Amino acid sequence: MKRILARGWRIIRGPLQWRILWLSHAKFMIGVTGVVRNEEGQVLLLKHRMWPVERPWGLPTGYAVKGEEFPQTVVREVREETGLEVVPGRLVQVTSGYRLRAEIAYEALHVGGTLKLDSFEILEAKWFSPAALPEGMQESHVQLIKSGLPT
Template identity: 30%
Template sequence: MSLSFDDSIRFCPHCGRPIQRRHVAGRLRPHCPDCQVTFFADPKLAVAVLIVQQGKVVLQRRTIDPGLGRWTFPSGFVERGERVEDAALREVREEVGLEVKLTRLLGLYSTPGHPVVLAVYLAEPIGGRLAAGDETDDVALFAADELPELAFEHDEEIIRAWLSETGQPP
């Protein structure tokens, strides 16, 4: 069982009093009746990078859950205080061994009830060489019509967005 942010707060971090739940802005939220502070759960930002090399997409096969054994883009969480673009460059370097130039933001992806917002960038390689990182056991190039089983719900949606921009049929 996983706790949501709202369920995990039991005591006020300001005064130590037990937290109550109160309807604020249309939702039941943690609220301290003594401090009159309402706690709002912020989303967690992650990045993914769709790298196009020789007309094919760079994908990595994951060695960890979620998505164990399936393929996805280089991706990961943005660290507090880190620029989103720098997180994207770092994840590519760590996970597939490439240095890339981010060409543009492809889109933002989220799922209702899920705390992660995914910022997806398009990129082109400018250095390094393909090599599996710590969380992957293989890295490969795939044509859009020969994709393996993808790891995450948004992966196919991201591919479709890229293909529609290039004029290729999804």
């Protein structure tokens, strides 16, 4: 039976294979976070309007759109939320195990742009020293920030 299935799979190559795979596998959203630093080593934190009131501060984050490479999600999200330009760097973390999403984090370097907040999503944006982060941050974001520090 396995040989018959394997032979059939090889015969239907191309779009039909992809359609079968698409229909038979789980669909996920990919959340992408940017650990954005400036030349002084400060990290960009945003006060998010839609996050819990007791934990509003966090890194720039958003969901990848169809066909988008994940490092470019960081570039797009930072630009949309703050008007700032960044260059993505190394992959910091991949976290799975959530029901319908996976989380990916990249380092990024601020290279320019003029601060202009998306007031629908973002209340405030500030640069912080990793040693003096604000109260009200997600612990996972604190860990991402500290993971990129020299030891």
